[in-house]
Amino acid sequence: MYSQPVDTRDKLIESTRELLWERGYVGTSPKAIQALSGVGQGSMYHHFSGKPELALAALRRSAELLRAEAERSLLGPGTAVERVTGYLRREREVLRGCRIGRMAQDPEVIADPQLRAPLAETFDWLRETITTVLAEGRSRGEVAPDLVPETTAATVLAVVQGGYVLARSADSAEPFRQAVDGLIALISR
Amino acid sequence: MYSQPVDTRDKLIESTRELLWERGYVGTSPKAIQALSGVGQGSMYHHFSGKPELALAALRRSAELLRAEAERSLLGPGTAVERVTGYLRREREVLRGCRIGRMAQDPEVIADPQLRAPLAETFDWLRETITTVLAEGRSRGEVAPDLVPETTAATVLAVVQGGYVLARSADSAEPFRQAVDGLIALISR
Numbered sequence: 001m002y003s004q005p006v007d008t009r010d011k012l013i014e015s016t017r018e019l020l021w022e023r024g025y026v027g028t029s030p031k032a033i034q035a036l037s038g039v040g041q042g043s044m045y046h047h048f049s050g051k052p053e054l055a056l057a058a059l060r061r062s063a064e065l066l067r068a069e070a071e072r073s074l075l076g077p078g079t080a081v082e083r084v085t086g087y088l089r090r091e092r093e094v095l096r097g098c099r100i101g102r103m104a105q106d107p108e109v110i111a112d113p114q115l116r117a118p119l120a121e122t123f124d125w126l127r128e129t130i131t132t133v134l135a136e137g138r139s140r141g142e143v144a145p146d147l148v149p150e151t152t153a154a155t156v157l158a159v160v161q162g163g164y165v166l167a168r169s170a171d172s173a174e175p176f177r178q179a180v181d182g183l184i185a186l187i188s189r
Numbered sequence: 190m191y192s193q194p195v196d197t198r199d200k201l202i203e204s205t206r207e208l209l210w211e212r213g214y215v216g217t218s219p220k221a222i223q224a225l226s227g228v229g230q231g232s233m234y235h236h237f238s239g240k241p242e243l244a245l246a247a248l249r250r251s252a253e254l255l256r257a258e259a260e261r262s263l264l265g266p267g268t269a270v271e272r273v274t275g276y277l278r279r280e281r282e283v284l285r286g287c288r289i290g291r292m293a294q295d296p297e298v299i300a301d302p303q304l305r306a307p308l309a310e311t312f313d314w315l316r317e318t319i320t321t322v323l324a325e326g327r328s329r330g331e332v333a334p335d336l337v338p339e340t341t342a343a344t345v346l347a348v349v350q351g352g353y354v355l356a357r358s359a360d361s362a363e364p365f366r367q368a369v370d371g372l373i374a375l376i377s378r
Contacts, residue, residue: 023296027215097294104357105286105294107212119358127364148374154355154364155371159344162351166343168293169308175316179347182340186375189335 009047011037016058021099025055025106025115052115059118062099066122074129080137081188084130084156088180094173097164127153144189152187159183198236200226205247210288214244214295214304241304248307251288255311263318269326270377273319273345277369283362286353316342333378341376348372 015037019028030051034044048054073086100122109115130153137143159179166175204226208217219240223233237243262275289311298304319342326332352365 024213024215024294026213027296101351101354101358102294104354105213105291107216110357110360116358116360120360123355123358123364144378146374146378148371151367151371151374153371154367155348155375158349158351158355158364158368158372159347160351161354162290162347162349165290165293165350165354166312166347168299169290169305169312171299171305171309175312175343175347178340178343182337182342182344183347183375185335185337185340186344186372189333189378 008039008043012039012044012047012054013057013061015039016054017062017099020055020058020062020103021096025103025109028055030054052112055109056115056118059100059103059115063118063122066098066100067125070126070129074133079142080133080140081142081184083133084187085184087130088156088160088184092176094164094167094176095171097168098161101161101164123157126157130156143187147187156183156187197228197232201228201233201236201243202246202250204228205243206251206288209244209247209251209292210285214292214298217244219243241301244298245304245307248289248292248304252307252311255287255289256314259315259318263322268331269322269329270331270373272322273376274373276319277345277349277373281365283353283356283365284360286357287350290350290353312346315346319345332376336376345372345376 012033015033016028019032019036023032028051030041030044033051033054034041037044044054048057069090070087073090074083076083076086078086100119103109103115104119109119127150131149134143134147134149134152138145138147138149163176163179166179167173169175201222204222205217208221208225212221217240219230219233222228222240222243223230226233233243237246258279259276262279263272265272265275267275289308292298292304293308298308316339320338323332323336323338323341327334327336327338348368352368355364355368356362358364
């Protein structure tokens, strides 16, 4: 009796995550969420007040998973350059883009402070984490002494997010790889 | 008699450019284009077969203007690093994002080879142009001899496109500036 609502909630969140990734926020309708999850309209509105609340739950879960994934490379073993390289080169579905970053193009997400929050928090956390990795690496002599950790961390994030944009535009993962290779060469000097 | 159709066509293209930038492709309806342009439905379908053809004309015009803007800094005076810096730092409506790059997040644009073409062509042209600027700069000793023009050019493009994503996520132009500052420091070494 008690596990059923949890499963239904979970199905709704997972279906919303998929639809947001595939179609964006504007392109995702409550009807499509019901169809993909197999959850009826009444049950959906029992668990969530509507699309914004569902999307927020989906974005929060995607942000959590993205963070766990990033931690594996950034907080793992190796020098600062190796860890940042691991983060940049980790396996990605390049042509689908970032589940979080793609939402930034959606005007309705950006106009709603609650929906925008998981985006801002994820990128803040990533920037701070990469800044720490680079600052520690600099103090250990693993990166050049003139490399500025804060701004370089912002550059690392931008290359990933922009790499997705270039890859989707070209319908090829190649521009993503090139942008990452160019950055790794620059920070390895 | 002959100037009227040209004006109407132009109004439709400019209104579509604005709506695509503001709402994306999926979020732009033929009705919204008619409302913003003040052009009636019959007249709209006299000039364009529908939303895809209108969007293509709008994207082609945006690509042309973006290219002219980029040429001013990239093909202007100065060293290679100065020209790339000028391109990265030129005035931009950072929070609105790139008129071309934002379309890459739109599944319907990416799924249509015709609509995707202006995106792919614009980024190809930019990458080739920046590659040439950096290669010439390297041969003149303006950039470090170990800097690879091709991949660095891809990194430059990615930083701009990703900078927009980070700025929109943060509702602040600051992350764009930080990412650009980080990159300029890296290529100036």
